[in-house]
Amino acid sequence: MARRVAIVGTGMARSGTSPVPSWDLFAGVALEAVKEAGVDLSRIQALHLGNVYSAFTEAQTNMSPRVLSAMGVENHIPCTRYETACASGSVAFRQGYLNILSGMYDLVLVGGTERLRAVPASIVQQAMATSMDVSERRAGLTFSAYWAYVAKAYGRKHHLSDARLQELLAKISIKNHYHGAFNKKAQFQKEITLEDVMGSPMVAPPIKVMDCCPFSDGAAAIVLASEEVAKHCRNPIWIAGSGQASGRFAIADHMDLSINPAITTAAGDAFKQARVGPKDIDVVEVHDCVNIHEIICLEDAGFFKEGEGIHAAEERRTYFDGDLPVNLSGGLKSRGHPVGATGAYQLCEIARQLRGDFGGKQAKNPQMGLTVNVGGTGTVVTVNILRKE
Amino acid sequence: MGERHGLCCFGCNTCGYQSTLFKAVCPACGAAEMVELERASRGKVLEFVPVFFPPENLKDLRQYVSVFVKLDNGCQTFGIFLGDPDKIKVGTPVVLSSFDKDSKALFFDMG
Numbered sequence: 001m002a003r004r005v006a007i008v009g010t011g012m013a014r015s016g017t018s019p020v021p022s023w024d025l026f027a028g029v030a031l032e033a034v035k036e037a038g039v040d041l042s043r044i045q046a047l048h049l050g051n052v053y054s055a056f057t058e059a060q061t062n063m064s065p066r067v068l069s070a071m072g073v074e075n076h077i078p079c080t081r082y083e084t085a086c087a088s089g090s091v092a093f094r095q096g097y098l099n100i101l102s103g104m105y106d107l108v109l110v111g112g113t114e115r116l117r118a119v120p121a122s123i124v125q126q127a128m129a130t131s132m133d134v135s136e137r138r139a140g141l142t143f144s145a146y147w148a149y150v151a152k153a154y155g156r157k158h159h160l161s162d163a164r165l166q167e168l169l170a171k172i173s174i175k176n177h178y179h180g181a182f183n184k185k186a187q188f189q190k191e192i193t194l195e196d197v198m199g200s201p202m203v204a205p206p207i208k209v210m211d212c213c214p215f216s217d218g219a220a221a222i223v224l225a226s227e228e229v230a231k232h233c234r235n236p237i238w239i240a241g242s243g244q245a246s247g248r249f250a251i252a253d254h255m256d257l258s259i260n261p262a263i264t265t266a267a268g269d270a271f272k273q274a275r276v277g278p279k280d281i282d283v284v285e286v287h288d289c290v291n292i293h294e295i296i297c298l299e300d301a302g303f304f305k306e307g308e309g310i311h312a313a314e315e316r317r318t319y320f321d322g323d324l325p326v327n328l329s330g331g332l333k334s335r336g337h338p339v340g341a342t343g344a345y346q347l348c349e350i351a352r353q354l355r356g357d358f359g360g361k362q363a364k365n366p367q368m369g370l371t372v373n374v375g376g377t378g379t380v381v382t383v384n385i386l387r388k389e
Numbered sequence: 390m391g392e393r394h395g396l397c398c399f400g401c402n403t404c405g406y407q408s409t410l411f412k413a414v415c416p417a418c419g420a421a422e423m424v425e426l427e428r429a430s431r432g433k434v435l436e437f438v439p440v441f442f443p444p445e446n447l448k449d450l451r452q453y454v455s456v457f458v459k460l461d462n463g464c465q466t467f468g469i470f471l472g473d474p475d476k477i478k479v480g481t482p483v484v485l486s487s488f489d490k491d492s493k494a495l496f497f498d499m500g
Binding site: 122125126129133135136137138139140141142144145148149152153201202203204205249250251252253 | 457
């Protein structure tokens with residue numbers, strides 16, 4: 001690959017409850033990212049936007065030109081909306097990256113936006129369920145039940161009692177809330193205790209309410225630039241590798257729910273492109289929609305052997321001062337999960353970690369960071385590696 | 390081919406691969422030989438999960454036990470267990486009890 005591509009601008013809204021529509025929310029963070037990049041808005045050549053549920057929650061489709069309109073951009077640039085469930089934001093990012101890598105453009109705006117909290121939770125639950133196979137959800141399978149099956153498969157495979165499994169899972173939520181307490185962009189900026197998690201209502205055993213992330217409103221934007229443009233920008237963060245893979249759609253077709261081979265494939269591609277391995281990564285953001293999934297992401301991306309990742313939070317290895325800092329944003333659990341924007345948040349957060357201006361718990365002088373963003377029931381996976389130079 | 394639900398299963402005539410979802414070609418060997426298999430109404434529980442917050446189509450149940458079942462024809466499917474939740478274990482034999490046309494849910498009972 002002859003061309004290099006950098007993140008030259010980032011913008012994030014505080015995740016939580018937005019008083020404005022998702023397109024207006026994105027417009028604000030897009031202008032923040034463009035300002036940070038130090039380029040004129042009129043130089044942006046394309047928009048790639050992640051968004052999933054606006055048809056259900058805001059009665060609005062055709063989102064990408066709606067966002068351009070909210071930004072005040074009327075110079076006819078191409079725009080596209082991506083929907084790959086919870087991976088939409090990072091897929092939009094990757095398409096912008098490929099645009100520049102191909103030589104088509106030099107400056108591209110990417111990101112995601114979502115507004116879920118302006119409608120009743122039951123509508124959001126119905127909307128989110130559509131990301132699963134229709135026949136399986138009609139058969140009584142819910143997202144929380146799916147994660148319970150995953151957790152039970154993991155526990156059985158690694159000989160963990162139900163009580164021990166629940167305790168170890170709780171410590172992941174506690175770790176992520178600890179980090180999130182310092183992140184001004186997080187939805188829940190507060191620490192939680194073991195009692196808070198273990199005493200929270202059961203959703204689908206062994207999964208409890210405090211094992212799960214919230215529904216969130218939020219938007220995050222990134223300005224990507226070719227090397228020719230980026231060398232004139234302050235503090236560019238380079239994209240070293242970008243992998244994407246797809247998993248089996250039917251959950252009943254999986255032989256082992258404690259692993260996701262699509263994560264391994266996407267991570268393998270990203271590591272190969274970057275010519276590095278897991279030991280070279282200094283800071284990580286992964287998709288902890290439910291805390292067991294933080295472990296699946298870390299193990300399948302190669303950071304831990306199977307069965308070892310579950311102990312990492314208890315051993316403080318994944319805290320900000322551990323040997324593999326994970327989810328210093330607070331992750332989906334504490335920062336929040338504005339579905340179509342989550343992948344873009346992760347990339348903004350890692351870029352800021354590498355620049356040293358994250359605005360929360362900071363990894364110690366990181367040189368390289370990685371994101372794992374996963375859509376649906378593990379059906380769409382992206383892994384991106386960012387590098388400081 | 391009628392309306393598909395969890396008891397439908399598709400198998401490859403060439404290599405034996407099975408899936409709950411229709412596929413134009415077999416993902417394992419590439420053969421365009423995926424056929425609908427004979428429906429089985431009996432099987433064994435691979436795993437089960439109590440669901441305390443049911444989705445809209447199952448709100449009337451208030452709470453239920455989701456079961457992951459391996460049917461006797463080799464297909465795997467999800468369903469709702471109607472028997473005594475205290476008696477269900479991994480390996481418990483189950484039998485298809487009913488298919489609700491409105492909710493399109495599959496219900497299993499002790500086999």
